[in-house]
Amino acid sequence: MDQNDLRRIPTEEKLVGKSRSVKINKLRYAEYYGQQELQDELYARSLENETFPKLMSLITSDANIIMAYRSIKRNAGSKTPGTDGLTIKDIEKMEPEDVCKKVRNLLANYHPRNVRRKEIPKPNGKVRPLGIPCIWDRLVQQCILQILEPICEAKFSECSFGFRPLRSAENAINEVYRYINRSKLYYMVEIDIKGFFDHVNHSKLIRQIWSLGIQDKQLICVIKNILKAKIQMPDGTIVEPTEGTPQGGIISPLLANIVLNEFDWHMESQWGEFPLVHRLKGGIAKNGTPSKGSAFREMRKRNLKELHVIRYADDIRIMCSNMSDAIKVMHGAKEWLEKRLKLEVSEEKTRVVNLTKGYGEFLGIKIRTKSKGGKRVIVSHMCDKAIERTKLAIKEQIKVIQRAGDKHLIRKAVSDYNSLVRGVHNYYQMATDITEDCQDIHNATYTSLYNRLKPVRGALDPRSGDYKRYKGCTRIFKFQEFVILPIHYCRHRQTLGKKKSVNLYTSEGRMYRHKELSFSNAFLLRELAMNPISTQSVEYNDNRLSLFSAQNGKCAVTGEEFLDISEVHCHHRVPRKAGGGDNYSNLILVLPEVHRLIHAKQENTIREYVCALNLSGKQMDKVNSLRKEAGQPEI
Secondary structure: OOHHHHHOOOOHHHOHHHHHOOOOHHHHHHHHOOOHHHHHHHHHHHHOOOOEOOOHHHHOOHHHHHHHHHHHHOOHHHHOOOOOOOOHHHHHOOOHHHHHHHHHHHHHOOOOOOEEEEEEEOOOOOEEEEEEOOHHHHHHHHHHHHHHHHHHHOOOOOOEOOOOOOOOHHHHHHHHHHHHHOOOOOEEEEEEEOOHHHOOOHHHHHHHHHHOOEOOHHHHHHHHHHHOOOEEOOOOOEEOOOOOOOEOEOOHHHHHHHHHHHHHHHHHOOOOOOHHHHHHOOOEOOOOOEOOHHHHHHHHHOOOOOEEEEEEOOEEEEEEOOHHHHHHHHHHHHHHHHHHOOOOEOOOOOEEEEOOOOOEEEOOEEEEEEEEOOEEEEEEEEOHHHHHHHHHHHHHHHHHHHHOOOHHHHHHHHHHHHHHHHHHHHHHOOOOOHHHHHHHHHHHHHHHHHHHHOOEEOOOOOOOOOHHHHOOOOOOEEEOOEEEOOOOOOOOOOOOOOOOOOOOOOHHHHOOOOOOOOOOOOHHHHHHHHOOOOOOOHHHHHHHHHHHHHOOOEOOOOOOEOOOHHHOEEEEOOOHHHOOOOOHHHEEEEOHHHHHHHHOOOHHHHHHHHHHHOOOHHHHHHHHHHHHHOOOOOO
């Protein structure tokens, strides 16, 4: 399977920089619902090789189910219907208690509905099969994922980077760069598994799950049923799978990592976890892990073959020090995957690349080395397929802008174009020669841009979020009044490696990437989560938590802290009877007295609350703004 086909053209929503955000959604959700301590405990117990025979009670807890709802509700896929035609909109109207009861009833005797097959065209003319489970089945899978992930993370190898928390494609590319620069490993083994997600052996996968300590028999049966869920093909026919994990399933990436985790540790045992390493390692390295340098030096003296694996999902690269070792490693890895995991390896795409003479490819980046100043340095570019796809996508989007009729459609079309440009720049800036590649894309698309749009010279607004990045560009164009971002203006940014000490499931590891909730009445957030308003929808209750966190536990009008959950009144800006909903933007948290003042109609009542609250002019303006939205006259 070609990883480039999986990723396609990066867009603004797939920015590498998002992984560096201090406020990581997954962590915040676990805080809201009190699940962080539980996940930390599961991780710690798994590190100690404990077994877990009773996990279903954790999976079906109210907190875990509502947290799962929150995790999937804003996913773009949540609005895509399965074979039953339902989406997240059908769940968000329900009361929290009913959602929890429904999930528990499903898991009591779980049989997932048919998975809808959708075929995504590839650039090579083939299609990638995507399986879309029904929304309730996606919710069930998310519930399972939240409990299994910390257990599995404790057992996964450091060489794996795909579909894991706080890891990214950038970290994987950085690892390749590091082995080339520091260890002088110039031979790359590229291993391609044919249709990996479609050919996972179910029996082998279940045994691997059991060996990780996940030994709840009811849960194992649920996972078996997920794997065997019938597939409804585009023509309506029903297929019963005997192998594979459906791409599109929430739990599928975790299951894929479980399958290949055995391969990771097998390869690691030949160098990084070789028995001699554990006998000779000493001291602590800068990253906080045991130093292995002396052991590696001794192993090199003994002419042991050096190899380092970097894996991103099913995209596997192995770095070696010479061609002879690389060829042996390639054949050994291929035989192990086929015999042990029953996965077929592509003969055509599996190869050894001498990076001093040619390019190797990984995650859309092609990499080689060149001689400079008496040493070898890395040269990397966007891969050829990515360049051609980007050229085509830009030309197509230019046509969309040209054909857009009114101002609203033009704004949308230009915004999509700019999103494409940002996505390319944010992902591929880890290539050392990205400037050259983006100039090539510009040269190939500028004629189309100029002839179709006749753009004029313009400038970025200093208040724009793009200003800091593109302010040095001297060629900014505008179509009508909308700025078109320059595809040619991109600079290489040094890649970031994953710090060994960063960990989603330890309090120390989270400190590097995430600030815990710190306002003085954060304890009320837990009470709100544990005491939803039963007569309100699950969407209302969930957004109430988000607002409490966003407002730092304070009234949006007075700025006073809420001292008890009875003081937390959730006001609809636009009343339901006027068409308002329970969406986040239509809600605001205020004190009870403020809430009554917003809705008050009698003059005596208004005077009473104005006098009691003693609002400033700015605070009164906020009240009047909310009264106006609610259809009430200003005070």
